[in-house]
Amino acid sequence: MNSSNMWNPQNLQYCFDFVSGACPKKIRSLASLSALYMIMLGAIILTMGGNLVVIISISHFKQLHSPTNFLLLSLATTDFLLGFLVMPYSMVRSIDSCWYFGDWFCTFHTCSDIMLCTTSIFHLCFISVDRYYAVCQPLHYISKITIPVIVVFLFISWSVPCFFAFGLVLSELNTDGIQDFVASISCIGFCSLIFNKTWGVLASLIAFFIPGTVMVGIYVHIFTVAKKQARKTDRVPAASLSETKKISVKKESKAAKTLSIVMGVFILCWLPFFVLTITDPFINFSTPEDLYNAFLWLGYFNSTFNPIIYGLFYPWFRKAFKIILTGMIFSPDSSTLNVFAKT
Incomplete structure (x- = not known):
């Protein structure tokens, strides 16, 4: 998305040798290069691997073919594609400040980056809607969250x-009024989306703040309802008060922990990047490039954490992962195994 290119004029190296107008290449120490590649490659492997396990599990095991899990399957597909199509090329660009893959792929990569990140956030928003009906309206859940509803989601x-x-990238609406600035920083090996003030705000609203606000609002409501239900459960005859109270306290604690992790990770990962996207055009694109890349990768990490948050919280995920890891998935009729059974 948006990035500033502030080059160090000393000891310049270039993205392409013997090419006039090539972009300067970022000079880093061996230790810095090693650390960055380890972190980013680790994130890419975890993103692809974790989400692939979710994809295989829900696709293979018939017991997991439910409306809710189809939503999780689509989220995992989105995050896997981000790890496969976007993150490896962003890694090279973030480390070298160079784009080696051509103008056409730059456009495709930029569009895919915006689309998949936004798609992932939209999925998280609709998952919160699913959780709302499961917790707040459990009697209507089956009738409300159906396959046709999931298809619409x-x-x-x-x-x-x-x-x-x-539409945004190909129309170039994002550079309306700042063409001179974009031309002044463009060079061979440059690939970054620059937002003007209007689209810096609009893009952030569409991709993050609107769905994010809906998501957080729903989870806060879910937590409030869960607490009320727990308190009502406490109002029981004294003979069974002790055991019921233990159950209610346990449920309330689990709900609080789960929802706090969901909201906390989501906000921690994406809020800094979209705040920067809004503010950067208003400070004359003076954000240091490494800071921008750090916030961008923090957002990518949300796709790394998604299979952990939305997978490991489900007992069936652990069972399915064990079946895949041990090779039992290749046995005849493995798709009919009971992944909800305790082991």
């Missing part, structure tokens, strides 16, 4: 970000 989650990302 998925259609919105994919189509709106796709139209937004490709």
Whole structure:
């Protein structure tokens, strides 16, 4: 997305040798290069591996073919594609400040980056809607969250970000009024999306603040309802008060922990990047490039954490992971195994 290119004029190396107009290359120490590659490669491997386990589990085991899990399957597909199509090339660009993959792929990469990150956030928003009905309206959950409803959720989650990302980049609305600035920093090996003031705000609202606010609002409501239900459960005859109270306290504690992790990780990962996206045009694009890249990768990490948050909290995920890891998935009729059974 948006990035400033503040080059150090000393000891310049260039992205392409013997090419006039090539971009300066970022000079880093061996220790810095090693650390960055280890962190970013680790994130890429975990993102692809973790989400691939979710994809295989839900696709393979028939017991997991439910409306809710189809939403998780689509989220995992989105995050896997981000790890496969976007993060490896962003890694090279972030470390070297160079784009080696051509102008066409730069456009495709930029569109995919915006689309998949936004799609992932939209999925998280709709998962919060699913959790709302599961916790707050459990009697109506089966009738409300059906396969057709999930199809609508998925259609919105994919189509709106796709139209937004490709429409914005290909129309170049984001550079309206700042063409001279973009021309002044452009060079051979440059690939970064620059937002003007208007689209810095609008893009952040569409991709993060609106779905994020909906998501956080729903989870706060879920937590409030869960606490009220726990308190009502406490109002029981004295004979059974002690055991019931233990159960209610346990449920309330688990709900608080789960929701705090969901909201905390989501906000921690994406808020800094989108605040920067809004503010950078208003401070004349003076954000240090490494700071921008740090916030961008923090956002990517949300796709790394998603299979942990939305996978490891489910007991079936641990069972399915064990079956895959031990090779039992290749046995006949493994798709009919009971992944909800305790082991």
